[in-house]
Structures are given as structure tokens and as C-alpha cells.
Amino acid sequence: MKRKITLKQIARELGVSISTVSKSLKDSDEISTDTKQKVKAFAKLYNYRPNNIALSLKNRRTKNIGVVIPDIVHHFFTTVFRGIEKYANQHGYNVVVCVSDESYEKEVFNMELLANGSIDGFIMSVSAETQQKNDFSHLKEVMEQGFPLVLFDRVIDEIECDKVIMNDEEIAYQATAKMIAEGRKKIALVTTESYFNVSEKRAEGYKRALKEHGVDYDEKLTLVLPFKGVEESYIEDFVENKNFDGVLCVNEIFAVLLMATTQKKGIRVPEDVSVIGFTDGLLSRYSSPTLTTVAQHGEKMGEMAAEMLIEKLENEIGFHEEEDYRTEIIKATLIERGSTINT
Amino acid sequence: MKRKITLKQIARELGVSISTVSKSLKDSDEISTDTKQKVKAFAKLYNYRPNNIALSLKNRRTKNIGVVIPDIVHHFFTTVFRGIEKYANQHGYNVVVCVSDESYEKEVFNMELLANGSIDGFIMSVSAETQQKNDFSHLKEVMEQGFPLVLFDRVIDEIECDKVIMNDEEIAYQATAKMIAEGRKKIALVTTESYFNVSEKRAEGYKRALKEHGVDYDEKLTLVLPFKGVEESYIEDFVENKNFDGVLCVNEIFAVLLMATTQKKGIRVPEDVSVIGFTDGLLSRYSSPTLTTVAQHGEKMGEMAAEMLIEKLENEIGFHEEEDYRTEIIKATLIERGSTINT
DNA sequence: TATCAACACGAAACCGTTTTCGTAGTTTTT
DNA sequence: AAAAACTACGAAAACGGTTTCGTGTTGATA
Structure with missing residues (x-):
């Protein structure tokens, strides 16, 4: 069992400082070409990859998206999920999924869990029970904590955030x-x-x-x-x-x-x-x-939701402009098959 | 937008050290009852929750499970996933999903990404292309790095690890x-x-x-x-x-x-x-x-896979015993309906 | 020859925790 | 009254990175 190699170990082996290693790998021009090449060669040899957790802690962003859906064994939700996963992956994000199982309690619990640093933003479709109870304080809560939120399909008028719906x-x-x-x-x-x-x-x-x-x-x-x-x-x-x-x-x-x-x-x-x-x-x-x-x-809806979320995430870096929330409508289409009389 | 409160902030507000706050919240008997109560009250008031990322870095475990499947818009895989998610959630784990889309390349890419600290172990079903190519070096790789691996359904005889299959x-x-x-x-x-x-x-x-x-x-x-x-x-x-x-x-x-x-x-x-x-x-x-x-x-298969993985994860703490890999068989059952003549 | 900039690198802070160890101040023991 | 033992807390290291700032060594400039 070989553990993953760290900057510290590379530094020790090469007799340089951690900073030098870090800078070399980022091709900083503070470091001589000579040293950089040595470090890079060594890193490549040992297949160095920066530790995501350390990066997350440092950057205060996880590159993870939280998806909270009522059900997963459900054609529509899986297609949406596929769209989210696809877009997210293409843009360097991973997706962590929580299934609320149509339960208000699970939904709240899962979101709180994810909000403790596991993810950068939420994409969700609220549970049936949440809609019934008409209690959306958990959504407001995460938004107040600064998590961008994108709702899709089962959206809430009362909540101001990005939304993706169908016509x-x-x-x-x-x-x-x-x-x-x-x-x-x-x-x-x-x-x-x-x-x-x-x-x-x-x-x-x-x-x-x-x-x-x-x-x-x-x-x-x-x-x-x-x-x-x-x-x-x-x-x-x-x-x-x-x-x-x-x-x-x-x-x-x-x-x-x-x-x-x-x-x-x-x-x-x-x-x-x-x-x-x-x-x-x-x-x-x-x-x-x-x-x-x-x-x-659904796939388009998912892609759109992911796109909206990631845009918010990447722009958050800049100054905090006025909130501009969009509602995108993905047009459904009628597919004519054998159960109707088609022209 | 109120950011989440940290130990450091609590410490500053209360005029004590970070260590004291941390210990108080863990109800350590190094700290006086008086101080503990103050800290706890303050923490409760501000709804303090430890930052998952910091914990992950410290503990070298993320409490995340990586699930890599060929497809998600697929009844069988979603049922397995539901089982995994259910069991994982009950045991304090989150699930991050990557869809390989039956592609070898995506599978490899995703696993490498996840292996850089995002997860503690893998549950997967290999892609069609991987089976065709007969190249499993990425699986061996993650196992060598110390990640427990559980394969389900589309398993590989050549790889020694826990497996969940059907009869x-x-x-x-x-x-x-x-x-x-x-x-x-x-x-x-x-x-x-x-x-x-x-x-x-x-x-x-x-x-x-x-x-x-x-x-x-x-x-x-x-x-x-x-x-x-x-x-x-x-x-x-x-x-x-x-x-x-x-x-x-x-x-x-x-x-x-x-x-x-x-x-x-x-x-x-x-x-x-x-x-x-x-x-x-x-x-x-x-x-x-x-x-x-x-x-x-599928749900049972998923639960079983999650159970096996989590058991490995929790026991890893103890000394490293001889590898004992299990293969569990979830018995399929024949459901008699209208397309056969039933007795 | 003194001055100065460029070069190449290291020290240290920081992200938010946990945990070991050290140490004042107080109480108990002999 | 001196030694020993607690009590209650803080300092600091560690997890693995990034980044700012400082600094010793060059070579060029005045």
C-alpha cells in the first residue's frame, strides 16, 4: 500500500522547501528552470496529485455540487441528474447526491449535513412533504449562509433563487x-x-x-x-x-x-x-x-441547472453584485406515437 | 449573508483559546464546568457546526463514498444506488456519484479525480468498454493506494476485492x-x-x-x-x-x-x-x-455493497489484518406474472 | 567601489479542526 | 513549610496545500 505523495515528501527528498515545490509545479517564474524541471520530473515519477481536501480548505471551495432530489428510481429525476453530472464533470465539479425520499425531515437533515463544508452550492427539487408543509426555512437558511441554490421542476415561488422549470x-x-x-x-x-x-x-x-x-x-x-x-x-x-x-x-x-x-x-x-x-x-x-x-x-434541465449554479459559483469571486435570479424554461415537446391519431 | 462561525471566532468572542473551545464542545474534563457551559451556550446560540473539510483533513477520512456506475438512467443501477445511498446515509456517509457512461476513459478519469482525497472508498460496476478492453490497472491502482473497493454486478474475477453479485x-x-x-x-x-x-x-x-x-x-x-x-x-x-x-x-x-x-x-x-x-x-x-x-x-445489493465498504473503512482503523475479501450473492427471485402460465 | 535590481529560494501565515504537552496557580500531602 | 498532585487552561504541531513577504546571492550600474 503506497500512500499518495505530498509536497512535503517531495521537498524532503529533493532538499528544497515546500514552497519551492509548490511553485515549481505551478510553473512559477520565481523558480529557476533547472529546479522546476527537477521537481516536475520527480513529481511525475511519483505521480503527484494535490490533495483535494487541502485545496478545499485553503480555497474555501470544494468543487462539489450537492444535489437533493426526492427520488432516484424515477426516470425524470435520473435524466435531470445525468444532465447535472455531465455538465458538472465537464467543468471540474463532482456531484454528491442525497435522496430526500419525499420526506421533509430527510431533506432538512441532508442539506444541513452538506452545508457544513461538503459542497459549494445546491441543486434541488423539493420533496412532496416539504411542499405540503409549506415550510422552506431550510432553503432560506442555506441561502443566507451564502450557498447558491438552483431549484428545478418542483420549485417554490416564495424562494428567490435561480430556477429551471418546464412549460x-x-x-x-x-x-x-x-x-x-x-x-x-x-x-x-x-x-x-x-x-x-x-x-x-x-x-x-x-x-x-x-x-x-x-x-x-x-x-x-x-x-x-x-x-x-x-x-x-x-x-x-x-x-x-x-x-x-x-x-x-x-x-x-x-x-x-x-x-x-x-x-x-x-x-x-x-x-x-x-x-x-x-x-x-x-x-x-x-x-x-x-x-x-x-x-x-430532463437532461437539458439538469445541464441548465448545473450551468446556472456553476456560473454563480465562479462569479462569486468577483464583487457581489445585486442578486439577479433567473428562471429558465426548458420547453417540453410532444412526441407523437401510436396512442393518438397523427396527421 | 452570515458565514458559518468557527472555533476561532468563538474563542475570540469569549476571550479563551481555540483549544478550550474545542475541548469544551467535546465535553472534555480538562475544562471547568463553568467554562464549558458558557462555550456550549454560545456555540448553540450561533449554531456552530464543525467544518467537514477541516475534519477530513485532520482525520484523513472524508466520510464520503465514491460510486462509479456505467449509467444512471437505468432501473437496475438506480435501485442499487438507492440501496447504497440509504445505507450510507444511515451510517453518516455521503455519496458522490460519477457516471462512466460505459466509457473506459471516463471511468479512469473519474476514479483518479475521486482518489485525490474526495472519498474514502469505492463502490462500482465497471463499464462495458472496460470489460472489453480487459484493462483493470486503474482498479489495482486505487487499491494499492489503500482505497477499499467493492464491485457489484459487473465484477472482475482478476481483481481481488469485496464483491456483490447475483446468482x-x-x-x-x-x-x-x-x-x-x-x-x-x-x-x-x-x-x-x-x-x-x-x-x-x-x-x-x-x-x-x-x-x-x-x-x-x-x-x-x-x-x-x-x-x-x-x-x-x-x-x-x-x-x-x-x-x-x-x-x-x-x-x-x-x-x-x-x-x-x-x-x-x-x-x-x-x-x-x-x-x-x-x-x-x-x-x-x-x-x-x-x-x-x-x-x-438491486436495493439489497446496494445496501450490501455499502455495508461491506463501510465495514472495511471503519475497521481499517485497527491493525491491518490479512485481507479477507468476501463475495456476497444476492439471490434473485422469479416473479410470476402474466407472460407465463403459472400454477 | 558602493548601490541597486534581479534572481532564486525559504519562512511563515493561513484555511479550521484535534490533540499532545507544557505550565501557571491552587490544593493536598507529609 | 516544602513537596507533590491537581485543576484549568493555552501554545503549538499536525493534516496538505497556497501565497505573501523577506532575504541572501548575484551581476550590472553609476
Whole structure:
């Protein structure tokens, strides 16, 4: 087991001071070419690499980004994460991930932990419980301590910081409008409980599309499913008792479940009913029929979030200008597949 | 913006030395009860938390675990990651993730970066390219530097370290045997190119099951699909030209694609052909019919890997005993769903 | 020859902790 | 009353770097 070599050891071996070694490796012109070459050769031979921890302590920056997300076994979040990791890595940052598991307590705990020097800034999407409780003091806290924060997807209006969101309302409008254009008259909405602001936005877009196209909104055509533990009977009842010829689902699971149920009852997709979902994951691509769905471009969101955070981090060096927080909107796109009638 | 308070500041405010503050907070009996109380009260008031970086430098341990995986937008890897993160968090460790993206170069680069002090040990699954190249010097390197290493799933026989694997051969045997028990006589195998040792193991189990049950092995019934970019025609040709009544697929995507193709051709699942896949992800659960599949229990694998790593990390403190490397096998289980005929 | 700048390097502070060791001042022992 | 033992605290080293500033040695300039 060979430990990593340090400046001190190189200095001792070469009979020079630590400063000389450090400067040589940085190619400082305070040091003679001769000495520099000796030091560099020696360092190369022993594969010297500066210790990140020491650098972090000295520079007061870790080159680590903290990512706090509600879930990791989840297509959207993993795509966002991939974008973050990719961009961060390209710019010399590492990523430490904490999963809040939709729990307020874990979220707070993890952020406090990370804020004790492990990271330079946060990228996060708040947990469901946090949204419910409406308590964001931990976010304010880290911001007051000087940590840049970028929120994505599940953002908080009350918190002033950089944000990356989707055009949920608009894309839901487009999806609904598309079904209306197909000639659908009774379009249902399958959504989750409403404390998720994204679900709310999607519902708004859905309603606006109906209204602007002169289609009556019937609240009985909205099915609200619980966040976890969806019973198949909920959907069966809905399909049995309601009469619809188009459905907008706020995620792909609901969409696939719904398609399976209608098909079982002999209702054909897309001939009898059009189905559009959200999240362009495996399910959408491999279901039968393949699912027309809203691609959220999570990777782009992640890259954008990382870019915004890193920009803040690197500029913090300069003088502290007035806070200018941006909200970037990553446009979702509708991917037309087999569950709708496409032109 | 209030910066975090340090020992030095507390010391100055209270007119005592840094050592006294440090000792007081650790409740050392070198310090008078009176002084301790004062210090503690002050520290609490200002919400003092020791700086992780300084601690890391001092203790020469970061309480960070490095996880290097080929992909993150992948059900199996995310479940493993969830297990790692969960166990690590419960034991006071943070997790920094690097995605190798199946690239040898990125894998090497990331590991070198992490090895410069950012983490205490590695948990990883090697990239496809690394397996192909058969070059593991970077793994040996980090081990020589004293970093404990735990490999999971895609492990390397040549490297001596802790490992967590699945009983791939056995479960493939069981899956195949199950189809034979259903009365299937011509069982196909859909697999990936063979440099993945897991695919190989699965193929072995498949062959052994055929052999031990007196079913002839026909190599024409094996379809090898490329790692990326599967053309639908490959599968269509296979379904068209081969005659089989059961299929074992090494992942759920292949299984779902195959089911879609057979169904399109009027071949019913499971009446005419049984299908079994690997990876109990969303696809398996929501396909039509639902897919009988091998659940890999990734979360357990992750927990086990984290447990093994952390045990090594905590015991390293003691004297350096003889290396005792374990290989833990997490047993996969067959989940019977609608794509097979179950008893 | 005295002065001065350039050169090449080292000492030391600093980042924020922990911990060993030393030492005043007080109390106990003999 | 002198020696020994506590008590309560501080100084300083250490972790591994970076960086400012100082300094001895040159060679050139006046």
C-alpha cells in the first residue's frame, strides 16, 4: 500500500522547501528552470496529485455540487441528474447526491449535513412533504449562509433563487388541443393530488385548452389518483362509468394503466380514445400502442441547472453584485406515437 | 449573508483559546464546568457546526463514498444506488456519484479525480468498454493506494476485492426450468453481445437447464442483439424464422419488444409462447401481459455493497489484518406474472 | 567601489479542526 | 513549610496545500 505523495515528501527528498515545490509545479517564474524541471520530473515519477481536501480548505471551495432530489428510481429525476453530472464533470465539479425520499425531515437533515463544508452550492427539487408543509426555512437558511441554490421542476415561488422549470401549462394546453384537433369532444384528465404545483399547472393548461376551443369542462372527467398505491379499481371504475374519447395523464404510468384498462374493455387506442401522457420513459416507448407523450428533456434541465449554479459559483469571486435570479424554461415537446391519431 | 462561525471566532468572542473551545464542545474534563457551559451556550446560540473539510483533513477520512456506475438512467443501477445511498446515509456517509457512461476513459478519469482525497472508498460496476478492453490497472491502482473497493454486478474475477453479485446462472436455470415445466420444448434465448459476464452466466444457466431436462440445445434459437440501437427487424426476423414456444430474455426491454412482435404476428403470450425477462422495472409491471421476470433486488445489493465498504473503512482503523475479501450473492427471485402460465 | 535590481529560494501565515504537552496557580500531602 | 498532585487552561504541531513577504546571492550600474 503506497500512500499518495505530498509536497512535503517531495521537498524532503529533493532538499528544497515546500514552497519551492509548490511553485515549481505551478510553473512559477520565481523558480529557476533547472529546479522546476527537477521537481516536475520527480513529481511525475511519483505521480503527484494535490490533495483535494487541502485545496478545499485553503480555497474555501470544494468543487462539489450537492444535489437533493426526492427520488432516484424515477426516470425524470435520473435524466435531470445525468444532465447535472455531465455538465458538472465537464467543468471540474463532482456531484454528491442525497435522496430526500419525499420526506421533509430527510431533506432538512441532508442539506444541513452538506452545508457544513461538503459542497459549494445546491441543486434541488423539493420533496412532496416539504411542499405540503409549506415550510422552506431550510432553503432560506442555506441561502443566507451564502450557498447558491438552483431549484428545478418542483420549485417554490416564495424562494428567490435561480430556477429551471418546464412549460407545464403550455404543453398540457398543446396536448389537449391536439386531441381536440383530432375531433375529441370529451377529454378526461388523470392527475395526482394537487399539492404538486406541476400537476396543477398541467391541469390549468388542460382547462384553458378546453375553454379556448369551446369544449365544455366537466369536472367529473378528472380522475385524481393518490401519490402512491394506485388501486386498479380506481381506474376501472373511471373507465366504466365515464364516457370519454381522449385522456391526458400527468405521467406515463397512469397513461399505460389507463390504456391497459380500456383495451381490456374492448375500447381501442387510438381509434376509440386518444391517450397522451407525460414523461418520455421506457414505458412510453415500449407500450402497446406506443404512447404519445410529453418529453420533458430532463437532461437539458439538469445541464441548465448545473450551468446556472456553476456560473454563480465562479462569479462569486468577483464583487457581489445585486442578486439577479433567473428562471429558465426548458420547453417540453410532444412526441407523437401510436396512442393518438397523427396527421 | 452570515458565514458559518468557527472555533476561532468563538474563542475570540469569549476571550479563551481555540483549544478550550474545542475541548469544551467535546465535553472534555480538562475544562471547568463553568467554562464549558458558557462555550456550549454560545456555540448553540450561533449554531456552530464543525467544518467537514477541516475534519477530513485532520482525520484523513472524508466520510464520503465514491460510486462509479456505467449509467444512471437505468432501473437496475438506480435501485442499487438507492440501496447504497440509504445505507450510507444511515451510517453518516455521503455519496458522490460519477457516471462512466460505459466509457473506459471516463471511468479512469473519474476514479483518479475521486482518489485525490474526495472519498474514502469505492463502490462500482465497471463499464462495458472496460470489460472489453480487459484493462483493470486503474482498479489495482486505487487499491494499492489503500482505497477499499467493492464491485457489484459487473465484477472482475482478476481483481481481488469485496464483491456483490447475483446468482445469474442459477436464476436463469430456474427461469428456463420453469418454462420446461410448463411443457415448452423450444426455448429461445435473447441476449447481448457476450463481453458482459452477466449475460454469459445467464446463458450458461439457460443451457444447463435444457441439458439437465433433456431438451436439445439449438444454437439457432439464440438471438444476440447489439448493446445499443436494436433494430426492430432483428427481432421480427427472429420471430418469423425461428420456431419457439418459450423465450428467456436477459433484460426487460428485449422481453417487451419480443412480446410486442409476437403479438403483432398473432402469436399469443402466454398461450403460444412463454416469455421471461430480467430486471423487475416499470416495463415488466405495466406491459401487456405483465411480464414474468427475474427481480434482481438491486436495493439489497446496494445496501450490501455499502455495508461491506463501510465495514472495511471503519475497521481499517485497527491493525491491518490479512485481507479477507468476501463475495456476497444476492439471490434473485422469479416473479410470476402474466407472460407465463403459472400454477 | 558602493548601490541597486534581479534572481532564486525559504519562512511563515493561513484555511479550521484535534490533540499532545507544557505550565501557571491552587490544593493536598507529609 | 516544602513537596507533590491537581485543576484549568493555552501554545503549538499536525493534516496538505497556497501565497505573501523577506532575504541572501548575484551581476550590472553609476
